[in-house]
Structure formats: C-alpha cells, structure tokens
Amino acid sequence: MNVALAILWKDLISEWRARDRVVAMLIFSILMAVVFHFALPGRRPEELQALTPGLLWTAYIFAALLGLNRSLALELDNDALAGLALAPGNRGWIFLGKATANWILISLVQAVTALIFAIFYRVDLAPALPGLALVVGLGTVGICAAGTLLATMAVRTGFREVLLPVLLLPALFPVLAGAVEGSLAAVQGVSIPFESLQLLIVVDGVYLVVAFLGFDYVLDE
C-alpha cells in the first residue's frame, strides 16, 4: 500500500510542476466541444440534452487516451519504469498508484469538460451533478484500470500512440454502454438504471483485479 501511495504522491507532484498532461487533455476536450458544435448545427435544446452524454463520453475517452499515454511515457524518461520494476514486493501496488493518479487527473479534466459542454450546448447539468458524478466516477475507474495496464504494455513498443487506442477502445465498450446510459438518465433527471451501475461496478472490479494481478508480467521485459 505504501508503494501505491508513494507513486500517487510522485505522479501528482510531478504533474503539478509540469502541468503537461492535464493541460493537453483540457485543450483536447475543448477542441472536441468545438468540433461537435460545428458537426451538429441547429439542434433543438431537447435534442442536445439527449446527445450530450454521448458527446461527453466521446470526449472523455479520447482525452483519457492522451493522458494515459503521457502518464506512462513519462516513466520511460531516464528509464524510470525500470526503477519502479526494481522495487520489491507485489507490483500490483505500482499499478494501483499509477491508476489512482490517472483517475484523479482525468476526473479533474472531466469536471471542467462537463462545464464546457454545459456552456456550449446550453444544457443545465447542475441538477444532474450527483448522479452524473457517480456514473462518471465509476466509468473512469474502468478507463483507468484497463488504460493503465494497457498503456504500460504499449509504452515499450515503437508505436504506442497507435497501439493503446487499438487495445483499449474494445475494452471500454462495456464501460461506455453503462456510462452513457447512466449519464443520459442523470441528465434527463430520471433515476439511474440499476443495470447501468451494476455493469460499471462489475467491469471495474474485473479490470482492477486483472490489472493488479497482471501488472507483474507487464513490467517484465
């Protein structure tokens, strides 16, 4: 557990000083909002309300891809990933530290992105906030669990920018299914379907366990 906390501290303090990951993800998310704005002209408010969860999650997923790639690329500088792999004990804690740091940074970007989308599409997200936060939080656990594991696999290859989306996007289909449905219910002010939350919790659990146990093999050369 101490290893996970040490890595969480290291990742957050490094990002606070460099601010490269969060800024890159935020700029990308703003650009996505602009692209969607031009791609969907003349929509009525109720149409936009129905589309917002899907658009939001599209932006979330692609911004997360950027952040996850960068998160592991930083570990390649000075061969720092080897430094982590040399640490004694279960390497699953290394995964947990990296994944938690990714979750915090991506969640921060997601909160700002939701605000930007609310302004762009004139959707009042304030009443939906508690439900939306729950669904987004759960969905992001799945993204970060699978994403941290797969980014670590992809980062040592010569084409990591291509490999990570190819590996990760199929793994996120169930996350997207639960998250978009749950987010839509939250935005429309109805209760979030239990099946959506159940799907997210089960997928999160499976990805966390697989990644925790599999990280040892992924870090081996």
Place this chain on the structure above:
Amino acid sequence: MSAPLLTLRGIEKRYASVTALGGIDLELSAGESIAILGPNGAGKSTLLRIIAGLAHPTSGTLEFAGGKHDRRRIGYLGHSTLLYPELSARENLIFTGRLYGLANPAARADQLLAEEGLTEVAGRRAGGFSRGMAQRLSIARARVHAPSLLLLDEPYTGLDEPAARRLTSRLQSLSAEGHALALVTHEISRAALLAERALILNAGSVAGRVAGQPLDEAELARAYARALECEA
C-alpha cells in the same frame, strides 16, 4: 562455508528465435567485483537486467545467498539515471526509499546526499542536473536500501573524463566498504581498475574469463581480443 552472494546456473534468454544469452554460469561472493565485458549485442545488459529481476530468464536458475531472487538486495545503476526530472534530488531519494519500505526515507536521503556531496543541491530539481551530478544522485538512488550487490550497466556513458574519474573513485570506495559490484562495460581500462574478475561475453555466450588481484589490464585486453577473434 557460506553460499556465494549470487549464483547463476545455465541462464538462457531467448526472444522468439533469437538467443540473447546461452547458458551463462557465474558465481559472485560478497564484496567481490566482477566486470562483464563484450562488444555491442553480446548480451551484457540482458544478463545484468536478469540479475536485477527486470527480465526473467527463459531457462536456468538464479540464487541469492543460496535462496531465491530478492530485489531488496540489489542496487541498479544504468546509463539512464532512473530519476524523475520534476522531483528534487531529495524527493527522488525519499520516493525511492518509500518504494523500498524504509522506516525513515527522509533521514536516509539526507545521509546519502551528504555522502555523495549533493547536500547543497538537495532541493534542486534533478532535471536541471549536469550528467555528472545526475550520476552521483543515481548512485545514491541505487544505495537507498543498502543493497549488498550493486549492478552497474555502462555507468560511464555520457560522462566527461573528470566525472568518469570521480565515478571510478566512488565505485572503488563502495567496493572497499563491502559492496559486491557487477560492472557492464566495454572499456577494458575501467574494468581493470574496478574488478577482480572479468567475464567476457560474445554473441550471448561466455567467450572468456579472467581473474587477478588486481586485474592485469594487458592480460585482460589480450583475453578480450582472443575472445572476439574466436567469433570472427
């Protein structure tokens, strides 16, 4: 009689159809220094990374003091520094200490910074360090958990001559303090200054072994040339 600190038996490493290492046997006693020499692609770094626990051998056994592999007993210094540029020198050492579960990583960091002459720059970010300073910090990083074996993978890469001399002197003093050293290099003169034994690798196999106290540079150079001629 106590077991050697490190024992390798029949270590092989294959990547698909390529054999990077083929049947390496090696023993290293506590406090002993060995140089692992060979041309590029000989398998030196692969061997060191297997000893470090960064890679698994395809076959063969590796023991520490007669027991199983233990990452706590190994310090690793490569040509990359393993440091985080956004963290200060002190923060890098504290972070490493926390990875190894030290009870008081801050005190250990301060002690190592003093030993490496880096106290004055403890608060500066490692990303702004010269290559020589970064290498000294890297030595401190490798020693955070007081390992009994230090693995050195081409530690002279990128160092100017004064910094290289300082590194040699520092490694000699670490050896005198009782650390076992395994040094991967292709520089015969530096190997002769630091090691009591040399293992010469070529194309993944042992092509020669030389021993002496100290190692004779001329004899080592001849053995190295013979080993490479055999391959040619």
